[in-house]
Amino acid sequence: MAAERDSDVRAPQAVSSDGAVYETATGRAEAHYYHFSHDKAGMGSVDKAKVAAVVHSMSEGSSFYRNEERRDARIQQQIEGMRRRWQALREGGLELEGAAATARRERAAMETRRRLDRVWVVVDMDMFFAAVEMRDKPELRDQPMAVGGTGMLSTANYAARKFGVRSAMPGFIALKLCPSLVIVRPNYDKYKAAAKLAKQVFRRFDPQCVALSLDEAYLDVTDAVSRKLGGLPAAEMAAFHEAVWDVVAAIRRDVSVATGGLTCSAGAAPNAMLAKIASDMNKPDGQCLVPFDAGSILGFVGALPLRKLPGIGRVSETQLGGLGLRVVADVRDEAARLHCVLSPRMATWLHRVSLGIAESGRSGSEAGAQYRRKSISLERTFRDEGSLAALQATVAKLASKLSLQMQGSKAAAEAGSSGADGRQAEAGRAGSEAGAAEDDGVQAARPPRGHVPGFFGMADSDSDSDDAGRPKVRPAMRGRTVTVKLKLASFKVLQRSATLAEPTNSAEVISAACKRLVAQESERFKAAHGGRPLVLRLLGVKMHGLVFDDDVDEEERAAAGHMCKLDDGSDEDDGADGGSPERADSAVVGQGRRPVLRAVLDERLRQMRRHSQQSQQQHPAKRARRQPGGSSGQRSLSGFVSIS
DNA sequence: GGACGAAGGACCC
DNA sequence: CTCCAGGGTCCTTCGCCC
Structure with a gap:
């Protein structure tokens, strides 16, 4: 593995300016329903027509x-x-x-605004979840395997991709394509631990690096490159490109060492968008530089x-x-x-x-500003359900869990240690009635470290403690607008929302508001369909218009100064x-x-x-x-x- | 002409 | 046996209310 990487690390071949190198497979996938993303790495030898046929027959x-x-x-x-x-x-x-x-x-x-003076790197872990599993269970190495469930896969290894299996593919279809596929349930704690190790590496190259998800990070390595060049401005382009190339290679090497052999791909360019695109060009375990x-x-x-x-x-x-x-x-x-x-x-x-x-500018002076989420939500898919009572029970459960999350780490910690407070006990019962209870008891009882990272969650909370090892505090929040999401058995999605007079994070208030919206919609549906009940396959509860408790302090500071x-x-x-x-x-x-x-x-x-x-x-x-x-x-x- | 709320979508990982 | 996720962000349109 080291050898492979070495060889491609060694060739700072930048892209020829005619772009010919990138004239990749324009293999126009006949724009139809199921091309789950075409030319993914590792898919070169897949019989696309056959895959499409299988997928089609499964879905028709x-x-x-x-x-x-x-x-x-x-x-x-x-x-x-x-x-x-x-x-x-x-x-x-x-x-x-x-x-x-x-x-x-x-x-x-626009041309006026083109900037070529920053060096951006996007690093993307290769088939991340699957790679972690393979690292820990060598017997999975040469087997087609994927991480996820029968409902949906989140990633597949290259052996599986040869069969046409890929991320975002439902597991049952994947099994049809590849009967020997091993599906591993995701183990997020492990992935988070690995991501944390990788991030420690990233920080050495850019203390302010930003992780977009567990497996992807954006770095501004301008400073690292100029250190590499000895602080002198690059005399010529070639030397500069070479320095960039070496820095990227170093990042990838260090990540691999730090994570016990996980590989990643990376792109370097004058802005984050180009770097992102480039990171995908030489997957897996490769890198690509867009000339400056x-x-x-x-x-x-x-x-x-x-x-x-x-x-x-x-x-x-x-x-x-x-x-x-x-x-x-x-x-x-x-x-x-x-x-x-x-x-x-x-x-x-x-x-x-x-x-x-x-x-993709990053304003250094703005270090103080934390990221604030705009919304928070929970949704659950279940077997088609037409009983309003059962649906409302699910709503109540979602609302109380959401409420808990909104109350920040303190509330979550209490709930975690006590196992189940009143709300959760209620929620648990309700859930089983609705037939959506599978993992819920476990999740609700999880300590604060448990909860799902979410897309942005990682940005500043990839770990549960800060650099000094202090436990991280998740601020409590309240939301003013509540939305329920309803997915009908037909897969049609509806959203119904209501704005409250006051921001809240009370389980009771949220639950009541959601129940009202669901009841209304249920009535409306019956009226419009000759008394037929509203049958759903998914319910979701979301809050937005968020205010954060610790922003109150911030406003006080703002009164005194900038911010x-x-x-x-x-x-x-x-x-x-x-x-x-x-x-x-x-x-x-x-x-x-x-x-x-x-x-x-x-x-x-x-x-x-x-x-x-x-x-x-x-x-x-x-x-x-x-x-x-x-x-x-x-x-x-x-x-x-x-x-x- | 806004600002705001609601609904529906596209996209990303 | 199992039959297409879940958590986010932003954009657009429309209607209502200044």
Whole structure:
């Protein structure tokens, strides 16, 4: 293993600026229901057609499948609308003229904001959960195995991937594809321990590194690289690239040593988005460097299939594909027309990203600001249930568990030691009635260290103690808006929410509010369906509009001095980075006020830019108007692509 | 024209 | 035998209320 890594550590071959290296399998997966993410590492030899056939035969006729078909039909219809408009723009001129001018200005403004002076690294553990299990149980090494349950897998090893098994695939389908598959139940404590070891390594290279999940971290290693260069500015690009390459190699080596042989892949680039993309290019156990010059970057992103962009998922890929766009460079070429067809944000975002520009700045001065979650929720899937009483019992149980979590570490600790207070005893009974009780008793009784990390949880609480070994305190919080999530037996999802007069974290209050919403919906459903009961397969309870108890102190401090306000709708996001390229001078943006985590995530998590077809068709005139007209000039689209 | 609440979605891991 | 998760974030649209 060491040898393998060595060899690829040794070759600081940067990407050629024409991007040819990355002209990967554009193997257009026939846009349909079940390509669970195509060219994943280790899948080279999979018989895709066969896998698709098996998956299809397993799903056909199921409620899940029918729901997917409905969804797909809707999307296809949207695409039809987009297509017509897209074609119309090809012929007609005026609107496009304006848009082209806008796009040109936009691009110039964006180019202004391109930064090449920071070195970002994204590290991604290879098949993390499976790797940990294999490390601890060598007999699993050469076996196809996956971590998860029959319901859903979270990751699979490479032996399993050869059969077409992959993460986010339901376990029962995976077993069909690979009858010898060993499915291991997840053991999060082990994964957390391993992640903690890795993070200790990351901190040596970037004390402020941010973990997005157990298996992925973002590092700004600029300082480490310049130390490597002896504090001198790199005389030339090659030396600089080599230094970057070596730092990344060192990180990966140290991670492997620290974790007892787990491997990871990494990408390095001038911004976090590019680094993220690069981290995926040489998986597993490899690394990739995007050169630090605009020309190379344009070549690199340009050649990528759109799906590689974090933020472009199954739907967006299909939509853009419907317009004939396949690769990032296509988007760049069509920036003007896209401005006429997509929502303004989506268009602007795509344009920027197609240039390989992203803002992953981290404001050093902002170290004090902790990340604040925006919502907290709990949901449970169970066997189809039509009895309102049973559903309400589940609601009560979810509400009381959520309440407990919201009360912070102190409450959780008490509950953990006492085993079961009144609320939980009640919840336990209720749960078994609803048939959703499996692991619940255990979970509820778990001490504070137990609870699920969540997507962001790791950002500052990857461990239960701080660096000095003091136990970490989870602040109590209250929420003002409560939402119930209902997934019908048909897989259709509904959400019903209500805003309370006062923020709360009381189990009773939350429970009562949720029960009311569920009862209402149940009535409505019966009325609309000739008395048929509402049959659900999932219930969820969520709270948002959160206020944190320890923010009270912060407000006091704020009164005395600086500190920005972090929570409540006032979103420090002022117009959103991509939103207004006009204020290109907003070097100030990303300069101060954002919490560390937000700044880093900015790019990758805000991009669910989707747009609604309907509205665009309903208000074409309005849309046209908002494109600042003016300008003329002949500009051939090719002029767009050139790098100045 | 906002700000705010509600509902529905896309996406990520 | 088992039959598609759960925890988050952000975007968009719409309606209501200034």
